[in-house]
Amino acid sequence: MTVSDPTGLDAPGKARALYEARRTRVPIAPFTDAEPRLGMAEGYAVQRALTDLLLADGERVVGRKVGLTSTAMQRAIGVDSPDHGPVLASTVYRDGDALPLDRFIAPRVEAEIVFVMGERLLGPGVGPTDAARAVAGVAAAMEIVDSRIADWRITLADTVADLASNGAVVVSSRVVPLAGLDTRLIGMTLTRGGELVDTGAGAAALGDPLAVVAWLANVLGEHGVALEPGHLVMTGALHAAVPIAAGDVWRAEFDRLGPVTTRVTAGAEVAA
Template sequence: MNATAASRARALYDARSKRMPILPFTDDDPTLGMADGYAIQQELVALLLADGDRIIGHKVGLTSEPMQQMVGVDSPDYGPVLASTVYGEGEVIPLDRFIAPRIEAEIVFVLGSRLQGPGVTVTQARSAIAGAVAGMEIVDSRITDWRVRLADTVADLASNGAMTVSSRIVPLADLDTRLIGMTLTRNGELIDTGAGAAALGDPVAVVAWLANVLGTTGTSLEPGHLIMTGALHAAIPMTRGDVFRAEFDRLGPVTVRVGGES
C-alpha cells in the first residue's frame, strides 16, 4: 500500500462524509499527475466498498472541450459509479448531500455484454452496448472551490457526486449517437444545448476508450454496467428548488429535482 495515497484517500473519504472540502493535493505537490490521482482513487474506492457500497458502472469525465477547459486538461478521466449515488428518475435529490454540486446532461449506455481491453474498437464497443438512456450527472468536488488539477479530480472519483437516468433504454440500431441533440432547461428556461459528438466525437468511442484504459489494470466492463460518457455542455451550478430537465433526441427526457435536507 502506498502510505501517502492511503492518507490522501482518507482525507477525501472524511471530506465526503463530513461534506467539508479539503485543499488540493496539488497545492502541496504540483508534480502530482494522473497516475498519482488513480493511486489515491483506488484507495478511496476500497474505503467506500468496505462500507458496503458497490460498483455498478463507470463515469468518464472531461470528454468535452468545455469541461477540459474548466479543469485545464486535454485528457478524459474516469471513476466508478457507486450504487449509493444513483437516484430514480424525477426523484428529489437533497442538496445537502453535496459540497459544491453542478449538473451535467449526458448520454449513458447500458452494457449488454462483457467488454475488456486493450484493443477494443468502436465497432466492438457498439456491439457490446445494450442501449442508450438519457442521463444527468451531479458532479461535486471535495476540493475547495473546485480548484482542481487533473490529479485532484481523478483522486476524487473524477468529481462524481450522483446520477439519475431515464428508465427508457433505446437500442443502438439505426441510432447515430454522435447526432443525438440535447436541450437542458432549469425551471422551464432553456440554459444550454449539446450533441453527442461533444463526447470525444462519439459517445461510443468513450466506451472503447474506457474499456482499453481499464484493460491495462485487468478490469473489464460488465453486463448491466452503466457507462456515463461525459457532459455535452459546461456544468451548471445547482440551487435548492431547481428542476432540471434534459431532453434528448430519440432518447427522451430525464428530470432532476433539487431538494433541501436529506
C-alpha cells in the same frame, strides 16, 4: 507492521482525507497545493484507495463515469485526454426522483448520454464498433458533479483522486436500442424550471459517445478490469456544468431518448 511507501505519495492518507470530506461535507485543500507535481498516475492511486474504503463500507460499483470528454473541458484543465471514476450504487437516482442538496458540497449538473452494458467488454484493442456490439442500449441521464476539493480549485490529480468529481447520476428507465441510432447526432436541451439553460449534442463527447466506451474499456483493460453486463457508462457532459440549488427542477431532453428530470430539495424527504 507498517508498509513503507517508497514513492512518498501516501495514497491511503490522501484517500482517508477525501473519505472524511465526503462523510462530513467539509471540503479539503487541493493536494496539488502542497505537491504541485502530482499527476494522473498519483490521482488514480488515491482513487483506488478511496474506492476500497467505500467498498469496505458496503458500497457497490455499478458502472463508470468518464469526464473531460469535450475539447473545451480538456483545455480548461490543461489535459489532452479524459479521466474516469466509479459510479457508486448509492449515488444512482431514477427519473423524477428528488435530489437532496445536503448530500453534496458544491454540486453542478451536466446532461449526458449513458450506455447500459449488455456484454462484458475488456480491452485492449476495443473500438467504437466493438463497443456498439457490447452495449444493451442508450438512455438519457444527468450527472451531478461535486468536489470534495475546496472551491473547485482542482487540477487533474485532484479531480482524479476525488473519484473524477462524482456526486450522483439521474438515469432514465427508458433504454433505447442502438439499431439505426447515431449517438453523435443526438441533440439535447437542458432546462431549469422550464427555462432553457443550455444545449448540446452527442458529438461533444470525444466526437462520438461510443468512442468514450471504447476508450474506457481500453484504459481499464490495462489493469485487467472489464465493463460488466448491466454496468452504466456515463460518457461526459455535453455542455458546461451548471450549479444547482434547492427548489430547482432540472430536465434534460434528448432526441430519440426522451427526457430525464430531477427536483432538487434542501434535504432528504421523509415519508409521512
